Amino acid sequence: MEDRAGVGTSASGAGAAAPRRRRGASMADVARLAGVSSQTVSRVSNGSPGVVEETRTRVLAAMRELGYRPNSAARALKHGEFRTLGVILFNLSTTGNVRTLEAIADSAAREGYAITLMPVAVPTQTDVRGAFTRLGELAVDGIIVIMEVHLLDASTISLPPHVQVVVVDSDAGDRYTVVDTDQRGGARAAVEHLLGLGHRTVWHLAGPPDSFAAQRRTEAWLTALREAGRTVPPLLFGDWSAESGYKAGKLVPDDCTAVFAANDQMALGLLRALHERGRRVPQDISVVGFDDIPESASFIPPLTTVHQDFAEVGRRCVDGVLRQIRDQSAERGTALVPTRLVRRDSTGPAPSDG
Amino acid sequence: MEDRAGVGTSASGAGAAAPRRRRGASMADVARLAGVSSQTVSRVSNGSPGVVEETRTRVLAAMRELGYRPNSAARALKHGEFRTLGVILFNLSTTGNVRTLEAIADSAAREGYAITLMPVAVPTQTDVRGAFTRLGELAVDGIIVIMEVHLLDASTISLPPHVQVVVVDSDAGDRYTVVDTDQRGGARAAVEHLLGLGHRTVWHLAGPPDSFAAQRRTEAWLTALREAGRTVPPLLFGDWSAESGYKAGKLVPDDCTAVFAANDQMALGLLRALHERGRRVPQDISVVGFDDIPESASFIPPLTTVHQDFAEVGRRCVDGVLRQIRDQSAERGTALVPTRLVRRDSTGPAPSDG
DNA sequence: GACCTGGATGTTTACGTAAACATCGCGTAA
DNA sequence: TTACGCGATGTTTACGTAAACATCCAGGTC
Structure with a gap:
């Protein structure tokens, strides 16, 4: 023991003094x-059969002594595979x-895959392409794209070949496997819940127009209102932040009795604005x-909201990309994860006219 | 062009029909x-000098045609290095x-390093060790540990050799490089702010006792109160969640005029409980x-709180681990990132007696 | 006792890249 | 003209692992 320093340095020749980057x-x-033989070590390392117990023990001991870990x-x-998935996203600032x-990450770990993060700070198309290029050079077998914005334009982004892709929250179902939350169903449930409580119509505090999720929630809100034959009030816009919800809340007219906010943070700001206005x-x-x-x-009051099953979305992403890797086939189409309305205290019957 | 399928299949011998895992x-x-020669390709790929322009162009064209990307x-x-850092954490459910x-991730990307995630679902010691072992086998040059709980016990966790480690939010400064927020300073500032407004004493809604951050905030609160010679009210405990803050809010006695909550979520729940009680x-x-x-x-009212500079913490982690990798030296000690009090509308002068 | 069987182990080789070294050819100075 | 220098390019080799193949030996069969 203790000759660790000499390990692997027995190369013939001079100049061995130079401490070339120490490796394990x-x-x-x-x-x-x-x-x-090293092959036997390999067999032990991988748990292959055909190694007698005594040899195995000796090898394991040697491994421990040298602090061996597989390269x-x-x-x-x-x-020819890395057992790693790349995740490209714009930021980690949204809950979703x-x-x-x-x-x-959890699903991947369960399947023995690691996750490599590839954040794109500013979602310009150049940056997105850069991210993909770098990911292509990285050690990944597949890529999951979590996009808030629909920049997945085939004409500007060239996906690395031989890498499978799954996309979250996009309209690229004709080109990639897409996993998405049932935005429309959720938004419709929200509107119908409010109409069912007797509200004449429902205002909408939308997310940023370049977000696909926001677009679809808005569309569904519009459709639900029209199908019910209600008047469609003007749209309010926010940027997902509580602060933008607060600002929008100041614009809500007095005769409005119901608002559907495109996310909880904006609803929070909205609640504060309404509170300050005494509504x-x-x-x-x-x-x-x-x-x-x-x-x-824990909002004041506790918020009625549409529950998204993010865990399920994540699971399906990993399942999808792993299946593609195994089959070497690029699936297409969109899988929808259902939502459900959670009723709390922020919704109630429409106030009687008066 | 279009003979992509045959590329690399010109091996001598039979049985070439078997579509062995297609590689790039x-x-x-x-x-x-x-x-x-392939060496020239390597030179072009790495931008090494000594390739005449015409050759370089031809090589680049060939790369494009074959969709080449470096392995x-x-x-x-x-x-002998991966240009990748591993991040081990328990979960992504806390803001910090x-x-x-x-x-x-941003800092690492800027330095040309990728980030590999290694989540540990349940923070038992066994799992932590498992995570480290797996990370050791992963392709990482360094590890950053983001710990909410102090499980970094040297006796149970064996860090892989030849891998540098930086730890966030722990008391292991004697064994690792630790980057941490100035919890004590922040907590002290919060308490002194409240005392300065004339409050007799300050109650504390603490985080879970096994969290180091929570412990230090509690200690600093205690110290600040004692130094000011105030009575120390009993501790309230939460688990960081808004819901736990709400429950704690029901226990706050009527003669309490100031509460320091160990995080914003609990403060949110606290605000709701107080609101419901008419306080x-x-x-x-x-x-x-x-x-x-x-x-x-955007809370009701907007919350006075202690600002943490998470971005700076992240930057210092990456800086620290990269420096260690370059110097091949394990630094020790703790670097503190300062905090600052943000005054909003949830704090005001103590109510006058009677 | 020669021969086969099969389990345990060793040897060879290839994966894709890039450092180190070798070669080639052209221009220039003696 | 010859030799030398140098830039451009090619050849060899090693990185650590594991599949494929080779070898060896004990035990059983006829």
């Missing part, structure tokens, strides 16, 4: 110490992205959010 | 197409972890939070 022990080092680069080079990422929720005006973030149950 | 084009393939496994094997991770904030009672999450500016 290799199979050859372990093999030498255990008095076996995954060599392994990947040999196998984070929760989805968390679920993806009671839900007695004077009802509010519905979207996402069901944990905090929404 | 290699340097050899590009070299063949461009009529140069990072081979590259890593050759270099997420924001820190985001900053880490006005800040006229009857003041509340201070910790973290300064974006939403806290």
Whole structure:
């Protein structure tokens, strides 16, 4: 023991003094110490059969002594796969992205895959392309794209070949596998819930127009109103932030009795604005959010909102991309994850006219 | 063009029909197409000098035609480094972890490093060790540990050798490089702010006892009160969630005029409980939070809180671990990132007696 | 006792890249 | 004219692993 420094340095020739970047022990080092061939070490390392118990023990001991750990680069080079998935996203500032990422990481870990993050700070098309290029050079077998904005334009982004892709929250179902939340169903449920409570119509505090999720929630709101034959009030816009919801809340007219906000954060700001204006929720005006973030149950009042199953979205992403990797086939189409309305205290019957 | 399928299949011998796992084009393939040696391709790929313009153009064209992208496994094997950092964390459900991770990812990307996630679902010691073992086998040059709980016990966790480690939010400064927020300073500022407004004493809604951040905030609160010679009210405990803050809010006695909550989510729940009990904030009672999450500016009322600079924490983590990698030296000690009090509307002068 | 069987182990080779070294050819100085 | 220098390019080799193949030996069969 203790000759660790000399391990692997027995190369013939001079100039061995130069401390070339210290690497960990290799199979050859372990093999030498255990008095076996490196192939046997490999067999032990991978749990292959055909190694007698005594040899195995000796090899394991040698491994421990040298602090051996397999070199995954060599392994990947040999196998031609990395057992790693890349996740490209714009930021971690929205709840949905984070929760989805968390679920993806968990699912991937369960399948023995690691997750490599590839954040794109500013979502310009140049940057997106750059991210893909870098991801292509990285050690990934597949890519999951979590996009808030629909920049997945085939004409500007060239996906690396031989890499499978799954996309979250996009309209690219004709070109990629897309996993998405049932935005329309959720938005429709929110509107119908409010109409069912007797409200004449429902205002909508929309997310940024370049967000696909926001677009679809808005569309569904519009459709639901039209199908019910209600008048369509003007749109309010926010940028997902609570602050933008607060500003929008100042613009809500007095005769509005119901608002559907495109996410919970904006609903939070909306609630504050209404509170400051002395409009009671839900007695004077009802509010519905979207996402069901944990905090929404503690808003004043607790928020009625549309629950998104981010965990399921993440699971399906991993399942999808792994299936594609195994089959070497690029599936297409969109899988929808259902939502459900969570009724709390921010919605109530329409105030009687008067 | 279009003979992509045959690329690299010109091996001598039979049985070539079996579609062995299709790999991307290699340097050899590009070299063949461009009529140069693979070494020249390597030079072009890495931008090394000594390639005449015409050759370079031809090689680039061949690369494009074959969709060549460098195999990072081979590259890593050759270099002995992966240009990747591993991040081990328990979950992505707390704001701090997420924001820190985001900053880490950005800083790392700027340095040309990728981030590999290693989530540990349940923070038992066994799992933590498992995570480290797996990370050791992964392709990482360094590890950043984002810990909410102090499980970094040297006796149970064996860090892989030859891998540098930086730890966030822990007391392991004697064994690792630790980057941390100035919890004590922030908590002290919160308490002193409230005392300065004339409050007799300050109650504390603490985080879970096994969280180091929570412990230190509690200690600093205690110290600040004692130094000011105030009576120390009993501790209230939460689990960081808004819901737990709400429950704690029901226990706050009527003669309490100031509460320091260990994070903003709990403060949110606290605000709701106080609101339901008819206690006005800040006229009857003041509340201070910790973290300064974006939403806290939209609470009712907007929350006075302690701002944490997660971005700076992330930056310092990456800087620290990269420096260690370059110097091959394990630094020790703790670097503190300052906090600052953000005054909003949830704090005000103590109500006059009687 | 020669021969086969099969399990345990060793040897060879290839994965894709890039450093180190070798070669080639052209221009220039003696 | 010859030799030398140098820039452009080619050849060899090693990185650590594991599949494929080779070898060896004990035990059983006829």
